Amino acid sequence: xxxxxxEAYAHAIVEIAEAEGNLAVxxxxxxxxxxxxxxxxxxxxxxxxxxxxxxxxxxxxxxLLGSASNTTTQLVGxxxxxxxxxxxxxxxxKVVKRAASSQGKEVAEVRxxxxxxxxxxxxxxxxxxxxxGKQVNLKVVVDPxxxxxxxxxxxxxxxxxSVRSRLDQVKSRL
Amino acid sequence: xxxxxxxxxEDPTQTHHWLLPETxxxxxxxxxxxxVATGLWKFALPExxxxxxxxxxxxxxxxxxxADTRAAAEAEATSIRQAIGDISGERARLLAEADSQAAAIxxxxxxxVSAEIADLEAKADADIAAxxxxxxxxxxxxxxxxxxxxxxxxxxxxxxxxxxxxxxxxFINGVGAAR
Numbered sequence: 001x002x003x004x005x006x007e008a009y010a011h012a013i014v015e016i017a018e019a020e021g022n023l024a025v026x027x028x029x030x031x032x033x034x035x036x037x038x039x040x041x042x043x044x045x046x047x048x049x050x051x052x053x054x055x056x057x058x059x060x061x062x063x064l065l066g067s068a069s070n071t072t073t074q075l076v077g078x079x080x081x082x083x084x085x086x087x088x089x090x091x092x093x094k095v096v097k098r099a100a101s102s103q104g105k106e107v108a109e110v111r112x113x114x115x116x117x118x119x120x121x122x123x124x125x126x127x128x129x130x131x132x133g134k135q136v137n138l139k140v141v142v143d144p145x146x147x148x149x150x151x152x153x154x155x156x157x158x159x160x161x162s163v164r165s166r167l168d169q170v171k172s173r174l
Numbered sequence: 175x176x177x178x179x180x181x182x183x184e185d186p187t188q189t190h191h192w193l194l195p196e197t198x199x200x201x202x203x204x205x206x207x208x209x210v211a212t213g214l215w216k217f218a219l220p221e222x223x224x225x226x227x228x229x230x231x232x233x234x235x236x237x238x239x240x241a242d243t244r245a246a247a248e249a250e251a252t253s254i255r256q257a258i259g260d261i262s263g264e265r266a267r268l269l270a271e272a273d274s275q276a277a278a279i280x281x282x283x284x285x286x287v288s289a290e291i292a293d294l295e296a297k298a299d300a301d302i303a304a305x306x307x308x309x310x311x312x313x314x315x316x317x318x319x320x321x322x323x324x325x326x327x328x329x330x331x332x333x334x335x336x337x338x339x340x341x342x343x344x345f346i347n348g349v350g351a352a353r
Contacts, residue, residue, distance in 0.1 A: 114338045120346065127350035147326075148333045150345040161345040163333065167326055174318035 006087055010094030013075050014102070017095075020071045027099040028139075029072040033065065034092035035141050047085035054081045100137035108136035111143040111151040111162070128152055131159070 017026040037044050043064070047057055058077040065073045079088050100107045108128050110116070116124065125138040132154050143151075148163035190196065195203070 112342060113333075114335070114342075116342065120342055124346045124349070127346050131349050147330060148338050149341040152345075152349065159345075159349055161341070161348065163329055163341065167322065167329060170325055171318060171322035174321050 006090050006094055009079060009084065009087075009091045010098055013079075013091070013095045014098045016075060017071060017099075018102075022069060022071060023099050023102075025069055026072050026075065027096050029065070029068045030076070030092040031096050031139050033061075033068075033072070033076055034089040034096075036064070038089050039143075044085075047080055047088065050083065054083070057081075057085065096137075096139065103135075103137065105135040105137040106132070106154055108138050109141065109153045110138060111141045111146055111153075113142070113144050113146050113148045113163075115142055116140050124150070124152070128154055128159075132157060 013026075013030075014023065017023040020026070037047065043060075046052065046060055049057075057080045061076045061080055062073055065076065076088070079085065079091060084091065096107050108125065110121075110124060121138055121140060125136055128136050128138070134154065136154060146162035146164045147167070149161045149166075151162050151165075152159045194200070
């Protein structure tokens with residue numbers, strides 16, 4: 001799908017969420033959905049399989065989102081139902097960026113091998129704001145593949161403090 | 175007539191000498207001899223001389239022809255001998271040329287084989303060196319892979335919850351101190 005179409009979907013979702021008055025909740029839930037779709041080949045294959053009826057794919061989304069808000073469930077169902085499941089992560093990333101920029105913030109995607117506590121998230125957001133000079137909207141993704149530590153991405157800046165990268169450096173040095 | 179009557183009147187049994195014939199007979203005989211000898215001398219002798227001269231000429235011609243034939247045969251023999259000599263020389267020359275060509279071909283073949291052997295040896299050396307280097311690289315990569323796996327296992331085993339929290343705190347502190 002073209003960038004313009006992705007932008008159009010993202011714009012529509014942000015407008016609907018703002019109209020519903022729960023943009024912050026929706027963009028958080030959407031972010032988790034996007035990461036779930038990215039990390040699961042089976043889920044991605046199911047949502048993008050044109051041979052599976054759209055109604056059934058929407059049912060999968062509803063089952064997946066279980067405790068999510070109705071707005072989130074309906075918005076994801078709308079994207080899947082219109083046959084744009086393949087572009088769902090890209091659309092959601094645009095939604096998150098739009099939501100952050102509407103608040104004058106930059107999205108800070110943080111990957112950690114374990115869950116971060118609320119205190120750690122707050123201190124990390126503050127540290128990233130000091131380091132980048134930007135207000136950040138922290139998005140935490142639990143990613144066991146990095147083994148340990150944290151990888152933070154703010155715009156084009158990547159701060160990699162993961163054990164995985166250290167091991168890769170050792171491996172390349174070897 | 176008179177002569178005939180004398181011959182008829184003579185008695186053969188009544189001779190005047192036991193050895194010599196009668197005088198008349200000697201005369202007649204002598205005259206007949208002279209006539210015959212004269213005839214022979216005058217008519218037969220020239221023909222005989224002519225025939226003898228012709229025969230002599232014929233024999234001379236034959237001798238000359240034989241001499242010519244002999245000379246031609248000797249010349250031919252000389253030519254053949256010379257030709258044989260030439261053939262021997264040509265044979266010797268051809269043999270020498272063949273020997274020379276064979277020696278040149280042999281030398282060229284030896285040089286080519288030597289060059290090919292040198293090339294093969296160089297290629298084999300290069301292959302051995304490349305193989306050694308490849309083996310070394312593969313061994314190094316294998317060691318690195320094993321070391322990486324070992325390091326991965328060791329690090330993963332040492333990543334306790336406490337360590338994870340230490341890493342997170344260290345990251346937060348490090349990022350916060352970066353500016």
